[in-house]
Amino acid sequence: xxxxxxxxxxxxPVARPKKAEPWKQVSISAxxxxxxxxxxxxxxxxxxxxxxxxxxxxxxxxxxxxxxLLGVLAGRKISGRRGQxxxxxxxxxxxxxxxxxxxxxxxxxxxxxxxxxxxxxxxxTQNNVYISGSTSLEYGxxxxxxxxxxxxxxxxxxxxxxxxxxxxxxLTETRGRTRSTIRTLIQALSGLPSVVAGLFIYAMFIASxxxxxxxxxxxxxxxxxxxxxxxxxxxxxxLLVPQELRNGALALGSSAWRAFYLVTMPAAKSGLxxxxxxxxxxxxxxxxxxxxxxxxxxxxxxxxxxxxIATLPTYLYTYIASNxxxxxxxxxxxxLVILIxxxxxxxxxxxLTRPKAAKKAGK
Amino acid sequence: MPENSAPTVxxxxxxxxxxxxxxxxxxxxxxxxxxxxxxxxxxxFIFLMFRSWPAFESQGIAYIFGSTWDNSPDNFVxxxxxxxxxxxxxSAVGVMxxxxxxxxxxxxxxxxxxxxxxxxxxxMVDLLAALPSVVLGLWGLLVxxxxxxxxxxxxxxxxxFIPIFQNSSGNFLRSPFIASWVVAVMIVPIIASVTxxxxxxxxRELINASLALGAGRWSTFRRVIMPTSSSGVVGxxxxxxxxxxxxxxxxxxxxxxxxxxxxxxxxxxxxxxxASMILAKFGEAGQEEVAGLMAAGVVLFVxxxxxxxxxxxxxSKAQPWRK
Numbered sequence: 001x002x003x004x005x006x007x008x009x010x011x012x013p014v015a016r017p018k019k020a021e022p023w024k025q026v027s028i029s030a031x032x033x034x035x036x037x038x039x040x041x042x043x044x045x046x047x048x049x050x051x052x053x054x055x056x057x058x059x060x061x062x063x064x065x066x067x068x069l070l071g072v073l074a075g076r077k078i079s080g081r082r083g084q085x086x087x088x089x090x091x092x093x094x095x096x097x098x099x100x101x102x103x104x105x106x107x108x109x110x111x112x113x114x115x116x117x118x119x120x121x122x123x124x125t126q127n128n129v130y131i132s133g134s135t136s137l138e139y140g141x142x143x144x145x146x147x148x149x150x151x152x153x154x155x156x157x158x159x160x161x162x163x164x165x166x167x168x169x170x171l172t173e174t175r176g177r178t179r180s181t182i183r184t185l186i187q188a189l190s191g192l193p194s195v196v197a198g199l200f201i202y203a204m205f206i207a208s209x210x211x212x213x214x215x216x217x218x219x220x221x222x223x224x225x226x227x228x229x230x231x232x233x234x235x236x237x238x239l240l241v242p243q244e245l246r247n248g249a250l251a252l253g254s255s256a257w258r259a260f261y262l263v264t265m266p267a268a269k270s271g272l273x274x275x276x277x278x279x280x281x282x283x284x285x286x287x288x289x290x291x292x293x294x295x296x297x298x299x300x301x302x303x304x305x306x307x308x309i310a311t312l313p314t315y316l317y318t319y320i321a322s323n324x325x326x327x328x329x330x331x332x333x334x335x336l337v338i339l340i341x342x343x344x345x346x347x348x349x350x351x352l353t354r355p356k357a358a359k360k361a362g363k
Numbered sequence: 364m365p366e367n368s369a370p371t372v373x374x375x376x377x378x379x380x381x382x383x384x385x386x387x388x389x390x391x392x393x394x395x396x397x398x399x400x401x402x403x404x405x406x407x408f409i410f411l412m413f414r415s416w417p418a419f420e421s422q423g424i425a426y427i428f429g430s431t432w433d434n435s436p437d438n439f440v441x442x443x444x445x446x447x448x449x450x451x452x453x454s455a456v457g458v459m460x461x462x463x464x465x466x467x468x469x470x471x472x473x474x475x476x477x478x479x480x481x482x483x484x485x486x487m488v489d490l491l492a493a494l495p496s497v498v499l500g501l502w503g504l505l506v507x508x509x510x511x512x513x514x515x516x517x518x519x520x521x522x523x524f525i526p527i528f529q530n531s532s533g534n535f536l537r538s539p540f541i542a543s544w545v546v547a548v549m550i551v552p553i554i555a556s557v558t559x560x561x562x563x564x565x566x567r568e569l570i571n572a573s574l575a576l577g578a579g580r581w582s583t584f585r586r587v588i589m590p591t592s593s594s595g596v597v598g599x600x601x602x603x604x605x606x607x608x609x610x611x612x613x614x615x616x617x618x619x620x621x622x623x624x625x626x627x628x629x630x631x632x633x634x635x636x637x638a639s640m641i642l643a644k645f646g647e648a649g650q651e652e653v654a655g656l657m658a659a660g661v662v663l664f665v666x667x668x669x670x671x672x673x674x675x676x677x678x679s680k681a682q683p684w685r686k
Contacts, residue, residue, distance in 0.1 A: 056514060085581035093475065096467035097484070100555075103548050104491050110506045111498060166396030174390055180679075182397050185404060187675030191602060191667055193609025194496075195638045199660040200407045203414040207653065224403060256381060257389035285495020288611040288642055313497045313612075320501055320616065328505065335498045342493050350486075 030078045037074035037087075041067035067091050108339070115336025118329040124337065128298040128310065133319065133327035142334055144300040145315040148215070149341075151304050152294065152311055153284055155219035156226055161276050163223075164230030168275075171231070172238040173246075173260055183235075190228035197224045198289030206293065215304035218294035218311070222283045230279035237271020238264065270352040277352075281345040285338050287313035312338050404668070411664060415657035426658060432622045432644075434652045441655035445624045447662065449635020453539050453614065454607035456629055457546030462600055464547070465554035470584070473562040474570075485559070492552035500613035503545040508617055511541045515630045530630040537619040539634035545613050550603035557599030557678060561592045564682070595681030601674030609667045611638040637663045 045063030049055060053062065071091045075083030123141035131140035167186065171179055201221040205211050241264050249259035265272070295308040296318050303309075316334035319327045381387045419426060422441055429442030468488060472481045512535040519535070522528045530538075565588065573583045614636045620643055621633035641656045641663075648656055 054517070056517065079579065082577075082579040082582065086579040089581045089584060090475070092463075093467040093470050096464045097471045100464045100468050100491070100551055101484075101487065103551075104487055106506065107494060107499065107502045107548070108490075110502055163396050163399065166393045167400060170393035170397035174393060176390075176394055176397065178398060178401070182400055183679065184672060184675045185400055187602075187678070188605075188668055188671035189400065189404065191605035191609060191671035191674075193611060193638050193663050193667055195611040195641050196407070196411070196609070196660045196664045196667075199641065199657055200410055203410040203657060204406070207414055224407070227400065227403075255383045255386045257383070257385040260389065281493050285497055287495070287497040288638070291642065292645060313495065316497055316501065317612070320497075320504065331501055335501050338495055338498060342495070346490065346493060 027078075030074075033074040033077050037067075037070040040070055064091075064095065067095075111332065111335045111339050114329070114332040115334075115339075118333030119336060123330075123333055127300045128315070131298070133322040133324040135326065137326050137329060142310075142312065142315050142330070142337065144297070145310045145312045145334065146337065147300060147302065148294075148297075148309040149284065149311040149313075151302070152215055152218045152222070152290070152309065153280055155216060155304055156222040156283060157276065157280060159219070160223050160226045160230055160279065164227050164279065165234050165272060165275070167227075167231045168234035168238055169260065171235050173256070173264065186228050186231050189224060190232070192224055192228075193288075194225055194286050195288040195292070197221045198292035200224070201289070201293050213293065213295035213308040214306065215294055215301070215309040218290045218309070219304065221289035221293045222286060225286060225289070226279045226283045229282045230275045233275035233278050234268075234272050237268045237275065240271065241267045274349045274352055277345045277349040281342050281349075284341055284345070285313055287317050290314050291317060312341075407664065408661075411657050411661045415654050415661050417651065418654040418658040422655070422658075426655075427662065430622055430624055432655075434649065439651065441652070441658075442622075443637060443640070443659050443662065445622050446620070446635035446637045446640045446659070448624055448626075449539065449618075449620075450608055450637045450663075452625070452627065452629070453542045453546055453618070453634060453636060454604055454610075456539065456543035457550060457607045458600060458604050460543060460547035461551045461554055461603060465551045465599075465603070466558055466596065468551070469555050469558035469562055472559055474580075474588075488552045488555050488559070491548070492556065494549075496549060496610060496613040499545060499549060500616040503541070503613055504616040507545065508536055508541055511544055512536050512538075515540050519630055527627055528630055529628055530632075532632055534632045535630060536632060537617060537634075538630050538632045539618065539625065540629040542614045542618040542634060542636070543629065545617050546607045546610055549610060549613060550606050553606055554596075554599045554603040557602060558592075558596050561595035561599070561681060562588065565591055592681070594677055598674045598677030598681055601670055601677065605667045605671040605674060608670065609638055609663060610636070611642055615639040615642050 041063050044066050045058050048062040049058045068088060068091055071087035072084045075085075075087030077083070079086070118137055120137075120141075122138070124146065125143040126139070126141040127144035128140050128142070167182065170176055171183055198221045201217050205217055205220075206213065211217060245263050245267060246259055249263040250256070254262065290311050291314055294311065294314070296314040297308045297310045301307050301309045312334055316331050316338070319331040319334070322328060322331075381390055418441055421439075422429075425442055427442075427447060428444045429440070430444040431440045431442050433440045468484060472484045472488075476484060515530075515535040515538060518528050518540075519530050523530075569587055569591070570583060573587045578586065618634045618636060618639065619632050620635055620640055622635075623633060625631055625633050625635070637659050641659050644652065644656055
C-alpha cells in the first residue's frame with residue numbers, strides 16, 4: 001500500500017509562467033506611440049499658431065487632422081485595423097467633451113472675473129433708487145433685488161413643494177390610474193417655455209384687471225416651472241427606497257399613511273430636501289415670467305401683495321444692454337450674485353446626498 | 364330554478380380599499396395634488412386661448428404663415444411666420460451643434476473616464492444645466508458674440524460659396540448662428556443627462572460580452588450601445604429641442620428679430636424667435652397687440668407641449684427600469 005505524502009508528491013510545482021497575465025504587460029512601443037500621438041499634434045498645432053495661423057483655424061485644420069492621423073496610426077500599431085476606428089471615436093469624444101468644458105469654464109470664469117469687480121458690501125445692500133446707468137459703482141446696488149428674489153421664490157416654494165412632493169408620492173406610492181399620464185405631463189411641463197408661464201398669469205390675473213404688476217403674480221408664474229423639477233427629483237428619491245421597507249411596514253400592520261410617514265419618508269428625506277433645493281435653483285434665475293408679471297422696481301419692497309417688486313434677474317435684465325460701462329458692470333455683479341446663490345443651493349444638495357453614498361461605499 | 368345549480372362562488376374583487384381615515388385622506392390628497400397638474404395645463408391653455416381669441420379671429424390662418432407685424436391702427440396686421448420659422452431654424456441648428464457634444468460627454472462619463480473624473484464631469488454638466496438663461500444671455504452678448512462673429516466671418520470667407528454661409532450685410536453679430544450656439548450651450552446638459560442615464564443603465568454584460576468577443580470601442584458603440592440606447596437618446600434630443608424652441612431671454616440678447624423670413628442663411632444678421640418676440644414686444648404693446656402676443660404664446664405652448672410629450676413618451680419607453 002502506498003501512501004502518498006501530499007507534501008512530497010510534487011516537490012517542485014510548475015512555476016507560474018512569467019507571461020501568465022498578458023493584459024498586464026506593457027509594451028514600451030505601445031506606450032511610446034500613445035504618448036507621441038497625444039503630444040505631437042499639440043506641438044504641431046502650437047507651431048502653426050506661432051507661424052501665424054489663427055487659433056480656431058489651427059485647431060480645426062492642423063490640430064484635429066494631425067490628431068486623427070496619429071491616433072489612427074497609434075491605434076493601428078497597438079490593435080490592428082480595429083484600433084483605427086477606436087482611435088477616431090476616442091479623438092472625437094474627447095474633442096467634443098473638451099468643447100463643453102471650455103464653454104462652461106468660459107461662462108463661469110467671465111461671470112466671476114467681471115462680476116467680482118462690481119461686488120462690494122454696499123452693492124449687495126443698497127437699493128436702486130436715484131441710480132441711472134451712468135451712476136458710479138460706489139452708489140446703489142441690488143439689495144432690493146435680493147430681497148425681492150428671496151420673497152418671490154419663497155412664496156412659490158411654499159406653494160410648489162407640497163404640490164410637487166404629493167405628486168411624487170402619487171406616482172410612486174399609490175396605484176392611481178392616471179400615473180403614466182401625469183408622469184408624461186410633468187415631464188412635458190419641464191419644457192414649458194418660461195415666457196408662456198408669465199403670459200398665463202398675465203392673462204389670468206393682470207389682463208382681467210384683478211391686480212397690477214405685483215410680487216405674488218410672479219410667484220404664481222414660477223410654479224409651473226418649479227413643479228416638474230421638484231416632482232421628478234422627489235420621485236427619483238422615493239423610487240430609491242427599497243420596496244422591502246414598505247412591504248415590511250405594511251406587513252407589520254401599519255396603514256399606508258403610517259408606512260409612508262414613518263418608514264418611506266425618513267428613508268428618502270435627503271432626496272426630498274434635494275428636490276426642494278434643485279427646484280429653487282431652477283427658478284431663481286428665471287427672467288421672462290417675472291418681467292411680465294412683477295415688472296422691475298427701484299425701491300425696496302417687502303410686500304409681495306402690493307406694488308411691483310424687483311428681483312435679481314429683472315435687475316440684471318434692465319442693465320444688460322446698456323451702453324454705460326458701469327451699468328454693464330452692475331449686470332455682471334447681479335449675474336455673479338445669482339451664480340453664487342445657485343452654487344450655494346447646489347453644494348447644499350450635494351452635501352445632503354453625500355452621506356448616503358459614503359455609507360454605501362463603506363459597507 | 365334549475366336543479367343542478369351548484370353553489371357558485373362569486374368572483375372576489377381583488378381591489379383593496381384604504382380602510383382607515385388617515386389612509387383615505389392620504390390617498391385623496393396625493394390624487395388631488397397629482398391631478399392638479401392636468402388642471403394646470405388646461406388652465407394655461409384655456410386662459411391663453413381666451414385672451415388670444417381676438418387675434419386669431421381677426422388674423423385668421425395668415426397669423427401663422429404671414430410675415431408682417433404692423434401695430435399702427437389703420438393697418439393692423441399681426442403675423443408671426445418669420446418668428447416661427449426662425450425659432451425652428453435656431454433650434455434645429457442648436458440641436459445639431461449640441462448633439463455631438465452631449466453624446467460625447469455622456470460617452471466619456473460612462474465608458475471612458477474613471478470614477479472620479481466621471482463624477483467631476485457629471486457635476487459640471489449639472490452646473491451647466493443650472494445656469495440661468497439670463498446669465499447665459501449676458502455671456503452670449505458680451506463674451507461669446509464677438510468670438511463667434513469671428514468664426515462666422517471665417518466660415519463666410521472660406522465656405523462662402525455654399526449658400527448657407529452667405530452673408531450680404533457684412534455684419535456677423537446677432538445672427539441665428541450665434542443664437543444657435545447659445546441655445547446649444549443651454550441644451551447640451553439636458554441631452555447629456557438623459558443620454559448618460561441611458562448609457563449607465565445599459566446591460567453591462569452585453570458590453571462586456573462584446574468586448575470579450577474582440578470588438579473594439581467603436582464596434583461596441585456602433586453595434587451594441589447605439590442600437591440599445593438610440594430611442595432614449597432620440598427622446599433626450601427631443602427634450603432639448605423643446606427647450607430650445609421655448610428659449611426666451613438668452614436669444615433675445617444675441618439675435619436680431621426681423622419680420623422677414625430668413626430661410627437658411629444662418630450667418631445673416633436677421634432671424635426670429637417666437638418667445639423672444641413676445642418679450643421684445645410686450646413692453647409697449649397695446650391691448651390688441653397683447654392679444655396677438657398671447658396668440659404667439661398659444662402657438663409656442665402647443666408646439667413645445669407636443670414636442671415634449673412625444674419626447675417624454677419616448678424616454679419613458681426607453682427607460683423600462685423606471686416603473
